[in-house]
Amino acid sequence: MAEVRTASGKGHDQDRNRRTFVTPEGVDLKLDIATVGERIGAFMMDLVLIVLTLVLFTIALLFILAGTGAVLAQALIMVWLLGFFALRNGYFAAFELGPRAATPGKRLMKMRVVSRDGARLRGHQIVARNAMRELELFLPLSFLGYQSAQGMASFATGLFGLLWTGIFAFFPFFNRDRLRVGDLIAGTWVVRMPRRTLSNSVAARVVSEEARYSFSDAQLSVYGEFELQKLEEVLRRNDEYSMIVVARTIRERLGMEDDGGGDHAFLEAYYTALCQRLERGMLFGKRKKDKYQR
Amino acid sequence: MSSAASRQFASARFREERTVDWLELEQRILEIERGRARTLSDEDLLELPVLYRAALSSLSVARETSLDADLVAYLEALCARAYFVLYGVQPPLRRRIAAFFLSGWPLAMRSIARETLIAVLMMALGAVAAYCLVASDPSWYHSIVPEGLAGGRGPQSSAAELRQGLYDGGGSGLLGAFATYLFTHNAQISLMCFALGFAFGVPTLLLLVYNGCILGAFMAVFASKGLALPLSAWLAIHGTTELFAIAIAGAAGIRIGMALAFPGKLSRTAATAKAGRTAAFAMIGVVLMLAVAGVLEGVGRQVITSDVIRVAIGGTALLGWLAYFYLIPVRGEALDG
Numbered sequence: 001m002a003e004v005r006t007a008s009g010k011g012h013d014q015d016r017n018r019r020t021f022v023t024p025e026g027v028d029l030k031l032d033i034a035t036v037g038e039r040i041g042a043f044m045m046d047l048v049l050i051v052l053t054l055v056l057f058t059i060a061l062l063f064i065l066a067g068t069g070a071v072l073a074q075a076l077i078m079v080w081l082l083g084f085f086a087l088r089n090g091y092f093a094a095f096e097l098g099p100r101a102a103t104p105g106k107r108l109m110k111m112r113v114v115s116r117d118g119a120r121l122r123g124h125q126i127v128a129r130n131a132m133r134e135l136e137l138f139l140p141l142s143f144l145g146y147q148s149a150q151g152m153a154s155f156a157t158g159l160f161g162l163l164w165t166g167i168f169a170f171f172p173f174f175n176r177d178r179l180r181v182g183d184l185i186a187g188t189w190v191v192r193m194p195r196r197t198l199s200n201s202v203a204a205r206v207v208s209e210e211a212r213y214s215f216s217d218a219q220l221s222v223y224g225e226f227e228l229q230k231l232e233e234v235l236r237r238n239d240e241y242s243m244i245v246v247a248r249t250i251r252e253r254l255g256m257e258d259d260g261g262g263d264h265a266f267l268e269a270y271y272t273a274l275c276q277r278l279e280r281g282m283l284f285g286k287r288k289k290d291k292y293q294r
Numbered sequence: 295m296s297s298a299a300s301r302q303f304a305s306a307r308f309r310e311e312r313t314v315d316w317l318e319l320e321q322r323i324l325e326i327e328r329g330r331a332r333t334l335s336d337e338d339l340l341e342l343p344v345l346y347r348a349a350l351s352s353l354s355v356a357r358e359t360s361l362d363a364d365l366v367a368y369l370e371a372l373c374a375r376a377y378f379v380l381y382g383v384q385p386p387l388r389r390r391i392a393a394f395f396l397s398g399w400p401l402a403m404r405s406i407a408r409e410t411l412i413a414v415l416m417m418a419l420g421a422v423a424a425y426c427l428v429a430s431d432p433s434w435y436h437s438i439v440p441e442g443l444a445g446g447r448g449p450q451s452s453a454a455e456l457r458q459g460l461y462d463g464g465g466s467g468l469l470g471a472f473a474t475y476l477f478t479h480n481a482q483i484s485l486m487c488f489a490l491g492f493a494f495g496v497p498t499l500l501l502l503v504y505n506g507c508i509l510g511a512f513m514a515v516f517a518s519k520g521l522a523l524p525l526s527a528w529l530a531i532h533g534t535t536e537l538f539a540i541a542i543a544g545a546a547g548i549r550i551g552m553a554l555a556f557p558g559k560l561s562r563t564a565a566t567a568k569a570g571r572t573a574a575f576a577m578i579g580v581v582l583m584l585a586v587a588g589v590l591e592g593v594g595r596q597v598i599t600s601d602v603i604r605v606a607i608g609g610t611a612l613l614g615w616l617a618y619f620y621l622i623p624v625r626g627e628a629l630d631g
Contacts, residue, residue, distance in 0.1 A: 021374075023350065023373075023377055023381075024381075025347065025350050027350045027351075027353060027354055027373070029370065029373055029374045029377060030370060031374060074470050074471045075470070077471040077474070077475075078470050078471050078474040081471070081474045081475055081478050082474055082478070084478070085477075085478040085481065085482070089481075089482075089485065098329065099326060099327055099328075099329055099331075099379070099382075100327050101378070101382070112378070114378065116563075116567070118381075119381070120381055120382040120383065120384065121382060123390060124398075124570075124571055124574035124575055124578070125570075125571070125574070127574040127577060127578055128570040128571070128573065128574035128577075131485055131488060131489060131574070131577055132489050132492065133489075134482075134485045134486050134488075134489040135486075135489035135490060135492055138486075139486070139489075139490075168492065168493075181492055184563060184566055184567070184570075185492070185550060185566055185567065185569075185570035185573070185574075186567065186570050186574070187563075187564075187567030187568075187570065187571070193371070193374060193375060193378075194371050195371065195375070196367060196368045196371040196372070197368070198313065198316065198317070198364075198365070198368045199364055201306060201309065201362050201364075201365065202362075202364075225361055228361055229361065229363040232362070232363055232364065233363075236364065275305075275361050275362075278361055279305055279359060279360065279361055282358065282359055282361070283359060
């Protein structure tokens, strides 16, 4: 369905995680692969949730047991066993089958599971990627338990087991797409899916201010798109100190005196003028990536 | 000034005109993501693809004409969310379940028939080897069968003790809990058997052989006391289903390991993903089979103590599975989860 390619070239971190993802309409959505850190964070949150649920579930059953005596004991054991099994094997799958394709942890970290071929995420993929947790999580855990139970005599056995299973657990570190073993088997990957709100354009607000400053052609051709977007960031952050620094740098570069009009007003005016100029250039296919491009 | 401003701010005007549509799309996407698609009217839903396409085209335009990084990032995020909502629509659950039982499961089983045969042979190999070992030297029994599983039964037990174990019915009245425990335990083991397939299938094969070994060792001990037939009946009632399920789990693991080791014409990732699809279908089936086996073992075996009926039930179950997996006609639809 959608085509997926790796963005070529090695840029900074952002670009390395970026994947070309062309929709059937022919537009590249440029998805970002979630980093290992984010995924571990999400997993830890899920783990805490699972353990918490299990504890509460157990306590609730114990209360019922205390209330009814041994009459329901069997039923309660069955419920507990099934509940534990469902929680251990079904927690991740149940949430990932939902419309957001993300567990609560993933949702908090703004990620979701996506089929690598761009088609819809199918049930069997979710089953496969989560069945593999047995290998990635519970096998290393069982070796850890084994080692602590056996003492020093079989320290080597435990260590070897841990190393061997570690290969599976740390699989995401060893490939570019940060695939777990389960992702590999299921044909899925985990991408960032941030929910952004549309904030006002930095330039739109300043039309009236423009009269105060006028920039010459030479002054506007100093910077390119990269600097423009950095300037946009500074303006959005609205941090006084960094604006002072940036405004001074730009003034020096342009050869302008500080006219006492305020750094914010100056930066906005320059941003607007530069943006206009660069956008007009874009319409004619002339792009200036950064200040080094002539 | 106004004409100059409008010319200067072509991208600002572009944005102003379309913001309403973007926000509208965002709102509807949010409703659907929250699982409240029902609150949207038919008209709203029909308009969704239009809004999505409009946002996509805005994204293309913005990328080419606007240097507002925030705007482009917003549109990228919005379009990606909309894409996964629109193209991620699932058929109703009922139809997916029906498709699994009518075609997905049997087709997956047919597809891994060869691996299943290998898994069964591995278990048989282990059983025969352990039988011969224990028959020739009973002390092997203890190195094969773990203490917990043996439950005090062994070569030193008398025939009467062993016989009692087969017909006793577990004694306690906790049949339901016992069945549940057996199910969750076996399901966990079979999931592990499947997952280990990723290590090129080697640990899976070893687990299968070992499973067979335990079976063979038991058989040897009981056979030496003349209890081979009762043990077979005792095993058959649930074992046909349970051992078959474990063999299938192993087969699913082997399929994945083989795809990883020998991807053939496909790329390694594509080959494993393809194998994973078949294996996942088989594994859902395995868990279901083990639930059936748990009921047969925990309840059926304890209640029914007649050898003939035990064998009859076990045999029927096996024939039923075989017929379902390999004989009934299945429409060759695409596997779909």
